[in-house]
Amino acid sequence: MSSPRPSTFLANAVRSGARSALDVLDEHLAVIAAGDDQVNAFNLVTTEQARHQAIAVDRTVTAGEDPGPLAGVPVALKDNLCTRGVPTTCSSRILEGWCPPYDATVVARLRRAGAVMVGKTNMDEFAMGSSTETSAFGPTRNPHDTSRVPGGSSGGSAAAVAAGFAPLALGSDTGGSIRQPAALCGVVGMKPTYGTVSRYGLVAFASSLDQVGPLATTVADAALLFDVIGGHDPCDSTSLNRPAPRVVSVLDDGVAGLTIGVLSEFLDGADPDVVARTRQAAEACAAAGARVEEVSVPEVALGLSAYYLIAPGEASSNLARYDGVRYGLRVDAEDNVAMNTATRSAGFGAEVKRRIMLGTYVLSAGYMDAYYNQALRVRTKIIEGFAAAYQRCEVLLGPTAPTPAFPLGAKTGDPLTMYLSDVCTIPSNLAGHPAISVPYGAGEDGLPVGVQVLGPALSEGTILKVAAVVEATAPPLARPVLDGGGRP
Amino acid sequence: MVLGLEVHCELKTATKLFCGCPNMFGDQPNTNVCPVCLGLPGSLPVINQKAVELAMAIGTALSCEIRPSTFHRKNYFYPDQAKDYQISQYDEPINANGHLDLPDGTRVGIERAHMEEDTGKTTHAGASGRIHGADYSLVDYNRSGVPLVEIVSAPDMRSAAQARVYVTELRAVLVAAGASDGKMEEGSLRVDANVSVRRSPDEPLGTRCEIKNLNSVRSLGRAVEYEADRQVVLLESGEGVVQQTRHWDEDAGRTVTLRSKEDAYDYRYFLEPDLVPLVPDAEWIRAVADTMGPMPSVRRARLVELLRDAGAVTEAQADQVATVVDLGLDDLVVAAVAGGVGSGLALARTANEAATDAASARRLDPEPYVALLTMEGNGTLTATQAKSVLAELLASGGGDPAAIAAAKGFEALSGDSLVASVAGVVAAHPDEWSRYCDGDDNDRKKLSGFFIGKVMHATEGKADGKAVAAELGRLLG
Numbered sequence: 001m002s003s004p005r006p007s008t009f010l011a012n013a014v015r016s017g018a019r020s021a022l023d024v025l026d027e028h029l030a031v032i033a034a035g036d037d038q039v040n041a042f043n044l045v046t047t048e049q050a051r052h053q054a055i056a057v058d059r060t061v062t063a064g065e066d067p068g069p070l071a072g073v074p075v076a077l078k079d080n081l082c083t084r085g086v087p088t089t090c091s092s093r094i095l096e097g098w099c100p101p102y103d104a105t106v107v108a109r110l111r112r113a114g115a116v117m118v119g120k121t122n123m124d125e126f127a128m129g130s131s132t133e134t135s136a137f138g139p140t141r142n143p144h145d146t147s148r149v150p151g152g153s154s155g156g157s158a159a160a161v162a163a164g165f166a167p168l169a170l171g172s173d174t175g176g177s178i179r180q181p182a183a184l185c186g187v188v189g190m191k192p193t194y195g196t197v198s199r200y201g202l203v204a205f206a207s208s209l210d211q212v213g214p215l216a217t218t219v220a221d222a223a224l225l226f227d228v229i230g231g232h233d234p235c236d237s238t239s240l241n242r243p244a245p246r247v248v249s250v251l252d253d254g255v256a257g258l259t260i261g262v263l264s265e266f267l268d269g270a271d272p273d274v275v276a277r278t279r280q281a282a283e284a285c286a287a288a289g290a291r292v293e294e295v296s297v298p299e300v301a302l303g304l305s306a307y308y309l310i311a312p313g314e315a316s317s318n319l320a321r322y323d324g325v326r327y328g329l330r331v332d333a334e335d336n337v338a339m340n341t342a343t344r345s346a347g348f349g350a351e352v353k354r355r356i357m358l359g360t361y362v363l364s365a366g367y368m369d370a371y372y373n374q375a376l377r378v379r380t381k382i383i384e385g386f387a388a389a390y391q392r393c394e395v396l397l398g399p400t401a402p403t404p405a406f407p408l409g410a411k412t413g414d415p416l417t418m419y420l421s422d423v424c425t426i427p428s429n430l431a432g433h434p435a436i437s438v439p440y441g442a443g444e445d446g447l448p449v450g451v452q453v454l455g456p457a458l459s460e461g462t463i464l465k466v467a468a469v470v471e472a473t474a475p476p477l478a479r480p481v482l483d484g485g486g487r488p
Numbered sequence: 489m490v491l492g493l494e495v496h497c498e499l500k501t502a503t504k505l506f507c508g509c510p511n512m513f514g515d516q517p518n519t520n521v522c523p524v525c526l527g528l529p530g531s532l533p534v535i536n537q538k539a540v541e542l543a544m545a546i547g548t549a550l551s552c553e554i555r556p557s558t559f560h561r562k563n564y565f566y567p568d569q570a571k572d573y574q575i576s577q578y579d580e581p582i583n584a585n586g587h588l589d590l591p592d593g594t595r596v597g598i599e600r601a602h603m604e605e606d607t608g609k610t611t612h613a614g615a616s617g618r619i620h621g622a623d624y625s626l627v628d629y630n631r632s633g634v635p636l637v638e639i640v641s642a643p644d645m646r647s648a649a650q651a652r653v654y655v656t657e658l659r660a661v662l663v664a665a666g667a668s669d670g671k672m673e674e675g676s677l678r679v680d681a682n683v684s685v686r687r688s689p690d691e692p693l694g695t696r697c698e699i700k701n702l703n704s705v706r707s708l709g710r711a712v713e714y715e716a717d718r719q720v721v722l723l724e725s726g727e728g729v730v731q732q733t734r735h736w737d738e739d740a741g742r743t744v745t746l747r748s749k750e751d752a753y754d755y756r757y758f759l760e761p762d763l764v765p766l767v768p769d770a771e772w773i774r775a776v777a778d779t780m781g782p783m784p785s786v787r788r789a790r791l792v793e794l795l796r797d798a799g800a801v802t803e804a805q806a807d808q809v810a811t812v813v814d815l816g817l818d819d820l821v822v823a824a825v826a827g828g829v830g831s832g833l834a835l836a837r838t839a840n841e842a843a844t845d846a847a848s849a850r851r852l853d854p855e856p857y858v859a860l861l862t863m864e865g866n867g868t869l870t871a872t873q874a875k876s877v878l879a880e881l882l883a884s885g886g887g888d889p890a891a892i893a894a895a896k897g898f899e900a901l902s903g904d905s906l907v908a909s910v911a912g913v914v915a916a917h918p919d920e921w922s923r924y925c926d927g928d929d930n931d932r933k934k935l936s937g938f939f940i941g942k943v944m945h946a947t948e949g950k951a952d953g954k955a956v957a958a959e960l961g962r963l964l965g
Contacts (some may be wrong), residue, residue, distance in 0.1 A: 102531075320572035
C-alpha cells in the first residue's frame with residue numbers, strides 16, 4: 001500500500017511531453033477562476049508570470065532537457081514568501097504594493113525544480129491567527145463549507161489545495177499555521193524540523209519558531225515538496241548544515257516494529273468525534289504492526305502560555321521595521337515619530353497590534369524575567385518532556401486541532417478561545433520538532449478531521465511513513481464541491 | 489575628574505557585517521545596499537568571518553579574554569536604523585577584561601570590546617540640523633551594517649590630557665592590529681566620554697554624564713574639560729549633577745542635554761534568534777594572533793633600546809620615536825641600525841625626511857635606504873646630499889643611491905680640494921678671518937657658520953660641513 005503521488009504523475013507527464021505545462025496551468029487557472037470568488041484563497045493570481053514559467057518548462061522539455069521533479073506542477077505560495085517583482089503583502093495593509101527585489105530561497109528552489117507558481121495565498125495578517133480572519137483582505141472560506149473558516153494562518157494555502165486550485169502549496173508554521181488549516185481543510189500539511197528549510201525570504205513573525213513547509217493532497221506529495229525545498233542555505237544562519245532531505249524513498253516502509261505513543265494531553269479538551277478519529281487512527285497503526293501505547297507529556301500543557309509570550313516578544317521586534325520610512329504604507333504626519341505612529345496605527349490590524357503590545361510588554365525592563373525568560377525556561381521543560389517520551393516511543397500521535405472547522409466569526413470576539421485552536425500544534429514549534437497533519441475522515445458534522453504525527457528533531461522520514469499508513473487507513477472524505485467548480 | 493571612554497571602531501573589512509555589500513566610505517548614497525542591510529522583510533543576517541577575526545585581533549591587541557559570545561537585538565525606532573533594532577553583543581561580548589598601557593606607563597582597563605552593526609546616516613534639512621524641527625530628512629544606508637567594535641574602558645582616566653593620549657594610543661593599536669584605518673575624520677573612530685567629578689580620589693565616584701559626538705581628539709579634550717567644569721560649578725552651587733546623555737556642540741564649545749536618565753530608552757534587549765552563538769576555538773584565536781605584528785608600545789621600546797645603546801635618549805628623540813612608529817616606519821630604522829648606521833642618524837632621517845612621504849617610505853626596500861644612510865654616515869655624502877638622494881629614492885620608489893648621487897654630481901669633495909676651497913674662502917675674507925682668530929667662542933661659532941656657508945656655495949654643496957669646521961680649526965692652529 002503506497003501513498004498516491006499525483007504531483008509526481010503530473011510532473012512525469014510533463015517531463016515526458018505527454019502533457020504540456022501550459023495546459024496543466026490553464027486547467028488550474030480555470031478552476032481558480034470558477035471557484036475562488038467563493039473561497040478567497042488568493043490575494044493575487046499571477047497568471048502572467050505563471051504562463052511564462054509554464055512555457056519555459058515546455059521549452060525545456062522540447063529541448064530534451066529535464067525541467068526538474070516538479071515540472072509543470074502548479075504551486076500556491078503563502079503571501080509571506082518573498083517573490084521577486086510580485087507583491088508580497090502578509091495580508092497586511094502596511095505592506096500593500098510592496099514588491100520584493102528578491103526571491104525567498106524556497107521560491108528559488110521551486111523555480112529550479114520546474115514548478116509553476118500560480119499565486120500568493122491569503123493568510124492571517126503576518127501569520128497571526130488561526131482562522132485567516134485577521135487578513136486585511138477579507139477571510140478565506142473553507143471549501144468544504146464556505147460558512148466556515150479554513151483555519152490559519154496558512155488558510156489560503158490549505159483552502160487552495162482542498163479546492164483543487166493547486167495540487168501543492170507552501171505555508172509557514174509558527175504555532176500550527178500549516179497543520180491546523182490542513183486539518184480543517186482535509187489536506188496534508190507538515191511542519192519540518194526547525195532549520196531544515198531555509199527561512200531566507202520568509203517574512204518573519206517569530207524567528208525562533210517559524211518554519212516553511214508543504215501542503216498537499218497526499219503524504220507522498222508533501223514529502224516530494226519537502227525534498228525540493230529542504231536542505232542547507234548559507235543565507236540562513238539557523239539553517240542546519242546537512243544534505244538535502246530525501247524522505248520520498250522511505251515512505252512505503254510501513255510501521256511494523258515501531259512504537260507509537262498516543263499523547264493523552266492532546267486528547268484532553270478535544271471534541272469527542274476528534275478523539276474518536278484519533279483513536280481509530282492509532283488502532284489502524286496497531287493493525288499495521290506498530291506497538292501503540294498511551295503516553296503522557298505533562299509539560300506540553302504549558303506550551304500555549306509560553307508560546308504567547310515568546311512569539312509576541314519576537315514579533316514586536318520583527319515588525320518594528322514597518323515604520324513608513326523605507327517601503328509599504330506611509331501616512332504622512334508633522335514629524336517622523338508622528339509619521340511612524342500614524343503609519344503603524346493605520347497599517348496594522350487589531351490582532352497584530354495586540355501581539356506587538358503584548359510582546360513589547362513582556363520584553364520590557366522589569367518584566368522580562370517574569371514573562372519572557374520564564375517562558376524560555378518552560379520551552380526547555382517541554383523539550384525535556386518530549387525527550388523523555390521519545391525514550392519510550394519513536395513517534396507520538398494525537399489530534400491536530402481540538403475541533404473541526406468552526407463558523408466564520410465564531411471566535412473573533414474572544415482571542416483566548418481562538419488561541420486554543422493551536423494547543424496541539426504549538427509544542428512542536430517550541431521544541432523545533434517536525435509534525436504532520438493527515439486527514440482522517442470527517443467528524444459528526446461531515447467536516448474534515450486531522451490526525452497529527454509528531455517526532456523528534458530530524459525524524460521526517462519516520463513521521464512520514466507513519467503518516468502514509470494513517471492516510472492509507474483513513475475513512476473516506478467527500479471532496480469539496482464549489483458552485484460551478486470542476487476539478488482538473 | 490574621572491573619565492571612561494567608549495570608542496566605536498569601524499572594522500576595515502571589504503564587506504559589511506551581515507551581508508556582502510561593500511564596506512566603503514564616501515560612495516553615492518544608497519548604492520552599497522541589499523535586502524539584508526536595508527532590513528527588507530524576509531532578509532536574514534549571516535556573520536562576516538573576517539569581521540570576527542578583526543574583532544579577535546582587537547581583543548588580542550588589548551590583552552582581552554576572547555570568549556564564546558552571542559548577539560542580541562537592541563530595539564529602538566530611528567529612521568537610520570533599517571530594522572528598527574540594532575544587532576549588538578550584550579551580556580556575552582567576544583572580548584572582555586583587557587587593558588591598554590599608555591606611553592607614560594598608566595594602565596587603562598578595557599572592560600569589553602564587543603561587535604555590533606553600524607546604522608545608516610541621516611541628514612536633516614532645516615535650521616537646526618537635528619531631527620527635531622527638520623523640514624525633511626535624508627537617509628543613506630551605505631553605512632548600515634558596517635561592522636563596529638565598541639571598546640569600553642574602565643573609568644581609569646583622570647584628565648583630558650590622559651583621555652587624548654588614550655585615544656591616540658588606542659588608534660595606533662587598532663591600526664597596528666589591522667582592524668581600523670584610523671580615519672577619525674571619516675568617522676572610522678567615534679568616541680563617547682563618561683565624565684564625573686569628585687573632590688578627592690578617596691571619595692566614591694560622582695554621578696556621571698555621557699557625552700556623545702566627539703569626532704576628534706581635540707573635541708574630546710575640549711568637551712571633557714568643559715563638562716568637568718560644568719559639573720564642578722553645579723556641585724559647588726549645591727545643585728548636584730543629574731545623570732544625562734549630553735551632546736557636544738563643537739561650534740558653541742559646550743555640551744547640551746540630549747536626554748536624562750528618566751527618559752532613557754528601554755532597549756528590550758533579547759537574544760537575536762536569527763544568529764547562532766559565536767564560539768571561536770583556540771586554534772582560530774591563535775591563527776589570528778599569529779598574523780598580527782608587534783603593537784606600538786613594543787615597537788617604541790625596540791627603538792628606544794637601540795638609541796640607549798648609543799647613549800641617553802633626548803626628548804626630541806622620544807618624539808621622533810613616536811612619529812616613526814605612528815607612521816609605521818620603524819622597520820627602516822631597525823634595518824639601518826642592523827646595517828651599521830648610527831641609531832641617532834637613522835632615527836633622524838626617518839622621522840624628519842622619510843616621514844614627509846610616509847606612504848612611499850613604507851613601500852621602500854630597506855636595502856637602498858640602509859646603503860644611503862651608510863654613505864652619509866661615513867662622509868661619502870653630506871647631509872644635504874643624502875637628503876636630496878633620499879627624496880629621489882622615495883619619488884621613484886627605490887633605486888641605487890650611489891648611482892643617484894653620481895647622476896646628481898654628488899661626488900664627495902676630495903681632502904685636497906676641500907683644503908684648497910677653505911684656503912680660498914679664508915683668503916677672500918681677511919676681516920672675517922681675523923675676527924675669527926681673535927674672537928671668543930661665540931664669535932667663532934658665528935663665523936664658522938659664515939665660512940661653511942661660503943665653502944658650500946663655492947663647492948655647490950659638495951663639501952661636508954663638519955670637515956670644513958675641522959679645517960678651519962686646523963688653520964687656526
